[in-house]
Amino acid sequence: MVKEKLFAKMSRKKIVAGNWKMNLIAQEAIALVEAIAQLKQNNTAVELMVFPPAIYLQALKHTSLKVGAQNFHPAEKGAFTGELSLNQLKDVGASIVLIGHSERRELFLESNSFLKEKVDAAFAHKMPIIFCCGEPLSIREAGTALEFVTLQLTESLFHLSPVQMVDVTIAYEPIWAIGTGKTATVEEAEAMHKGIRAAIEAHYQSSVIADSVSILYGGSCNATNAAELFACPNVDGGLIGGAALDAASFIAIANAF
Ligand code: 13P
Numbered sequence: 001m002v003k004e005k006l007f008a009k010m011s012r013k014k015i016v017a018g019n020w021k022m023n024l025i026a027q028e029a030i031a032l033v034e035a036i037a038q039l040k041q042n043n044t045a046v047e048l049m050v051f052p053p054a055i056y057l058q059a060l061k062h063t064s065l066k067v068g069a070q071n072f073h074p075a076e077k078g079a080f081t082g083e084l085s086l087n088q089l090k091d092v093g094a095s096i097v098l099i100g101h102s103e104r105r106e107l108f109l110e111s112n113s114f115l116k117e118k119v120d121a122a123f124a125h126k127m128p129i130i131f132c133c134g135e136p137l138s139i140r141e142a143g144t145a146l147e148f149v150t151l152q153l154t155e156s157l158f159h160l161s162p163v164q165m166v167d168v169t170i171a172y173e174p175i176w177a178i179g180t181g182k183t184a185t186v187e188e189a190e191a192m193h194k195g196i197r198a199a200i201e202a203h204y205q206s207s208v209i210a211d212s213v214s215i216l217y218g219g220s221c222n223a224t225n226a227a228e229l230f231a232c233p234n235v236d237g238g239l240i241g242g243a244a245l246d247a248a249s250f251i252a253i254a255n256a257f
Pocket of ligand 1: 019101173177178179180181218219220239240241242243
């Protein structure tokens with residue numbers, strides 16, 4: 001059993017992703033991608049990807065890194081002022097999308113049911129996703145974090161077929177740890193990741209599906225704490241904010257595997 005679990009952990013994709021949020025201007029974005037690509041060298045153990053502001057996707061189209069979009073609208077096209085469709089994002093080089101980042105949920109009031117529409121639109125476009133989940137501090141303090149996160153998954157993700165589910169990457173980002181310098185402890189992170197995997201197993205009645213989903217941690221993850229977080233059996237990488245804006249620290253995080 002221990003052997004099987006270890007094999008599952010080894011065979012899951014390891015990912016370190018940089019979410020640049022609303023930072024940098026074009027020149028800085030290009031310089032950062034170039035510096036990361038150069039420093040990355042032959043580290044093939046982990047897949048690196050970056051999520052720049054969407055207006056810079058086109059300029060980063062030819063980088064060797066995987067580049068994705070932080071957000072999109074689920075409609076094909078139409079009267080959605082200021083929004084971008086999946087076709088438009090594909091057109092400028094996005095090959096993966098984030099869905100349900102807590103900043104989208106909290107600041108732009110994106111609900112679980114709206115995020116479900118985004119999940120369906122991404123699958124209709126064969127666009128890989130990183131689905132973000134995570135609880136606010138009040139829920140953590142109330143002791144109901146796993147129930148809260150499980151509901152996010154249930155209402156936005158668990159309608160997917162088993163075949164679709166194995167293609168999903170999940171990012172667990174406790175809201176109280178984002179941009180605060182207060183990272184989850186390894187025990188807190190591992191317990192939640194294990195709980196998420198158990199929820200997938202319970203829903204799909206399959207440990208194979210549960211074991212194949214990569215679950216990333218996000219929230220004040222940096223070059224100093226990445227190694228201990230990534231050593232957790234159920235942590236398969238990181239979704240990095242602040243520390244992803246510096247090539248050396250982003251690469252140091254990737255090299256923590
Ligand atoms: P920080 O790494 O800045 O805490 O941000 C995490 C995050 O929100 C990544 O999506």
